[in-house]
Amino acid sequence: MGLLDGKVAVVTGAGGGLGKAESLLFASEGAKVVVNDLGGKTDGTGASASPADIVVAEIKRMGGEAVANYDSVATWEGGERIIKTAIDTFCRIDILVNNAGIARNRMIFNMTEEEWDIVQRVHLYGHFYCTRHACAYFRQQRSGRIINTASQTGLGNMGQANLGLTNYSAAKEGVVGFTRTVALDMAKYGVTCNCIRPMAATRMTVSPDLQAALEKASQKDSGDTATGLEAEIKRMSPAHIASLVVYLATDAAANINGKSFLVGGGEIGLYSEPEIASSIFKDGIWTVQELVDIMPRSVTKGLPASV
Ligand SMILES: NC(=O)c1ccc[n+]([C@@H]2O[C@H](COP(=O)([O-])OP(=O)(O)OC[C@H]3O[C@@H](n4cnc5c(N)ncnc54)[C@H](O)[C@@H]3O)[C@@H](O)[C@H]2O)c1
Missing domain, CATH: 3.40.50.720 (NAD(P)-binding Rossmann-like Domain)
Known part of the structure; x- marks a missing residue:
């Protein structure tokens, strides 16, 4: 069954x-x-x-x-x-x-x-x-x-x-x-x-050369010659x-x-679903200067100073 x-x-x-x-x-x-x-x-x-x-x-x-x-x-x-x-x-x-x-x-x-x-x-x-x-x-x-x-x-x-x-x-x-x-x-x-x-590990993620080498190795009696990479491919x-x-x-x-x-x-x-991490609200339209002032202190607080 x-x-x-x-x-x-x-x-x-x-x-x-x-x-x-x-x-x-x-x-x-x-x-x-x-x-x-x-x-x-x-x-x-x-x-x-x-x-x-x-x-x-x-x-x-x-x-x-x-x-x-x-x-x-x-x-x-x-x-x-x-x-x-x-x-x-x-x-x-x-x-x-x-x-x-x-x-x-x-x-x-x-x-x-x-x-x-x-x-x-x-x-x-x-x-x-x-x-x-x-x-x-x-x-x-x-x-x-x-x-x-x-x-x-x-x-x-x-x-x-x-x-x-x-x-x-x-x-x-x-x-x-x-x-x-x-x-x-x-x-x-x-x-x-x-x-x-x-x-x-599929053909999309493992290079053709590596795949061919692994296939060749698996045809021989590879015994204890398995490489770390081969073991990793098996693990994945x-x-x-x-x-x-x-x-x-x-x-x-x-x-x-x-x-x-x-x-x-x-x-x-x-996976968790995306959530709003921080936000601000104004009953009206933010001016750009207001955002220049308030964003680093509120919504984007904690982001590094440069990318
Ligand atoms: N292998 C990974 O780690 C990995 C990671 C993230 C996402 N994916 C996704 O997993 C899926 C499977 O990928 P895979 O790693 O097994 O690669 P794969 O290349 O072994 O398998 C993809 C298969 O899709 C077939 N295919 C491609 N275009 C097609 C089409 N238009 N109509 C019908 N069949 C078509 C191919 O012939 C192939 O057999 C893909 O959507 C890939 O983007 C894989």
Whole structure:
């Protein structure tokens, strides 16, 4: 008996990394899985059916049920077909995991419109398209689970300066706001919507050279030659992310809505929501000179004198 017997889960970007780990765990908990993946490179170029096909084959080998879908989440029609694959194959949809993602890093002063645009399309629009079409069914059946994939990057607290992540962090913080509001709108239909800010070793976070070296090492009898880096990559397995995502889809998590979680390497944390730390009020319009005088003594008190 699995915790999700009879449920149908759609996982986008499920051909590798986090999405693959999530799909395998959904299947092992008894869910039928739509394994969506465009099968491109980390920068969003290219396409291939094989990543999704490999995961479907693995689920079937485990005795589970799964179907592949190769559409891009980045179009309205793609999102619609991904959700329809669940309906056409398994006659329902209970869980949507918006996970597909790419990266096009470039410092803000060099970033092209295309680099900005494609990242918004895959992450932010991709979340919208799939959620939009899934929610039409969730509203009718008065139940559903949505788990979105944000990032710590948008919080700017990872010391990731100079990596050219402005397009990515903008899209991912958009996902957090989207999550809160979908949660509010859909609660009355028995639907929850939460998001994760994961940390895991995948092709997106581990360089191809390092991945190739690790793969080579794992083919040999590496015995006690495991490097610290290799151990760290194992410690940051995508399997850690899958556990929380699948938990959020169970009945046990029915009370959790609109929240964001840190998850990775065995740690799970609930983020607090932003609150006003200090404020001032005037029944009228502040003059700029008044703000020059009062802000350092009130609202911005305690900030360093320079950035
Ligand atoms: N790995 C981390 O530490 C980390 C941290 C923060 C956020 N994330 C997010 O987690 C998600 C999964 O990333 P990952 O680390 O597993 O990377 P990954 O590259 O291994 O997986 C992403 C998958 O999405 C697929 N994909 C890309 N564009 C698509 C599209 N338009 N339509 C359908 N599928 C598409 C890719 O083919 C790939 O299989 C992403 O949204 C990523 O931004 C990851």
